[in-house]
Amino acid sequence: MGSSKLLSLLVTLYLLAPTSISSDVSLSPEELTQIPVKFLDFAKKPEIFYWMVNIRRKIHENPELGFQEFETSKLIRAELDQMGIPYKFPVAVTGVVGYIGTGQPPFVALRADMDALAMEESVEWEHKSKVPGKMHACGHDAHVAMLLGAAKMLQVFRHEIKGTIVLVFQPAEEGGGGAKKMLDAGALENVEAIFGLHVSSLFPVGTVASRPGPTLAAGGFFEAVINGKGGHAAIPQHTIDPIVAASNVIVSLQHLVSREADPLDSQVLTVAKFEGGGAFNIIPDSVTIGGTFRAFSKESIIQLKQRIEEVVMKQASVQRCNATVTFDDKSFYPVTVNNKNLHEHFQKVAADMLGVQNIKENRPLMGTEDFSFFAEAIPGYFYYLGMNDETKGKFETGHSPYFRVNEDALPYGAALHASLATS
Numbered sequence: 001m002g003s004s005k006l007l008s009l010l011v012t013l014y015l016l017a018p019t020s021i022s023s024d025v026s027l028s029p030e031e032l033t034q035i036p037v038k039f040l041d042f043a044k045k046p047e048i049f050y051w052m053v054n055i056r057r058k059i060h061e062n063p064e065l066g067f068q069e070f071e072t073s074k075l076i077r078a079e080l081d082q083m084g085i086p087y088k089f090p091v092a093v094t095g096v097v098g099y100i101g102t103g104q105p106p107f108v109a110l111r112a113d114m115d116a117l118a119m120e121e122s123v124e125w126e127h128k129s130k131v132p133g134k135m136h137a138c139g140h141d142a143h144v145a146m147l148l149g150a151a152k153m154l155q156v157f158r159h160e161i162k163g164t165i166v167l168v169f170q171p172a173e174e175g176g177g178g179a180k181k182m183l184d185a186g187a188l189e190n191v192e193a194i195f196g197l198h199v200s201s202l203f204p205v206g207t208v209a210s211r212p213g214p215t216l217a218a219g220g221f222f223e224a225v226i227n228g229k230g231g232h233a234a235i236p237q238h239t240i241d242p243i244v245a246a247s248n249v250i251v252s253l254q255h256l257v258s259r260e261a262d263p264l265d266s267q268v269l270t271v272a273k274f275e276g277g278g279a280f281n282i283i284p285d286s287v288t289i290g291g292t293f294r295a296f297s298k299e300s301i302i303q304l305k306q307r308i309e310e311v312v313m314k315q316a317s318v319q320r321c322n323a324t325v326t327f328d329d330k331s332f333y334p335v336t337v338n339n340k341n342l343h344e345h346f347q348k349v350a351a352d353m354l355g356v357q358n359i360k361e362n363r364p365l366m367g368t369e370d371f372s373f374f375a376e377a378i379p380g381y382f383y384y385l386g387m388n389d390e391t392k393g394k395f396e397t398g399h400s401p402y403f404r405v406n407e408d409a410l411p412y413g414a415a416l417h418a419s420l421a422t423s
């Protein structure tokens with residue numbers, strides 16, 4: 001950002017605000033409670049709002065899959081360059097880590113994920129995905145725009161920030177475990193807390209939802225190959241039928257949650273894949289099954305994983321088959337646990353900005369998030385940013401080809417990021 005432009009932003013804000021936004025602990029409690037509202041007013045100003053909207057649309061038109069976010073990353077770096085924000089790159093292939101403030105502790109991180117999904121967009125609009133088979137259907141384009149929006153506001157007040165705000169733009173949230181790679185690359189070194197948000201069509205725009213403690217499940221994928229001996233379907237006695245064996249394996253797997261798990265300890269085991277055979281009169285040599293398993297504690301997920309392996313192997317052997325089970329470690333995410341102290345901080349900041357009536361408590365979800373890796377390493381907090389607005393039609397939930405982002409939510413996300421980090 002040019003110095004004259006920066007000055008004009010500063011002046012605009014100082015005119016707008018009777019007191020400046022600051023992280024100075026010497027501010028009175030009253031002044032502190034005004035920070036979130038001032039950031040929100042700032043983020044709603046047309047020059048900030050439309051700037052975020054344009055960034056989001058540009059990213060939406062060119063969706064990139066996990067660890068391939070080269071253009072998205074380039075766009076982020078170009079914006080940071082323009083604002084004069086220093087950053088580290090590359091971190092975990094395409095990741096970018098920016099720094100605003102003194103360069104000294106305390107370090108507080110804000111996170112946005114950058115990747116899109118391998119699916120075709122069905123929404124007909126001016127900024128529809130230009131890449132066949134790829135779409136931002138989870139709102140990560142909006143997440144990037146909001147974090148850049150927060151960066152723009154925070155950079156204006158960088159001289160008043162008493163510590164350092166770390167901007168984490170991470171690759172590959174959708175099954176690639178980009179957060180883990182960022183952590184391994186040292187992205188959170190010296191960082192004391194991290195915040196992340198996700199747009200949600202389940203809550204109205206202008207509201208937020210979260211909960212303390214476990215909020216998203218731990219989960220992973222498994223695949224099992226059950227080997228028998230193929231042959232004529234009318235002469236089964238000369239074969240070892242893997243179809244029947246696999247069917248029994250699946251039924252036995254269903255007992256793990258219904259008969260072995262504590263009914264008050266939520267778990268899921270779904271076999272979503274069954275591949276075997278190709279003709280009505282041939283028993284195949286093997287069957288491949290696979291699926292996902294989820295739980296809300298480390299102990300439960302480890303136990304479930306171990307029992308999946310045992311049940312597949314032993315149940316297959318009952319029918320004279322051999323089996324192998326593989327777990328995709330790359331896609332294994334831990335439980336996302338929200339730190340209790342950060343929950344209090346979040347509730348206070350969000351109430352100052354939106355009013356207590358607009359803070360909802362969400363139920364835990366069996367979905368997974370790789371933000372969990374960050375929240376496992378340091379105190380972390382993950383919340384939902386409402387974007388539903390019935391006057392603007394139906395907003396589908398994430399991963400739908402009809403998914404749309406309500407861009408009216410962008411100022412709220414940017415202002416929450418900035419407020420959570422400074423106050």
Ligand SMILES: [Zn+2]
Binds near residue numbers: 399
């Ligand atoms: Zn997603």
Ligand SMILES: [Zn+2]
Binds near residue numbers: 140
């Ligand atoms: Zn997502």
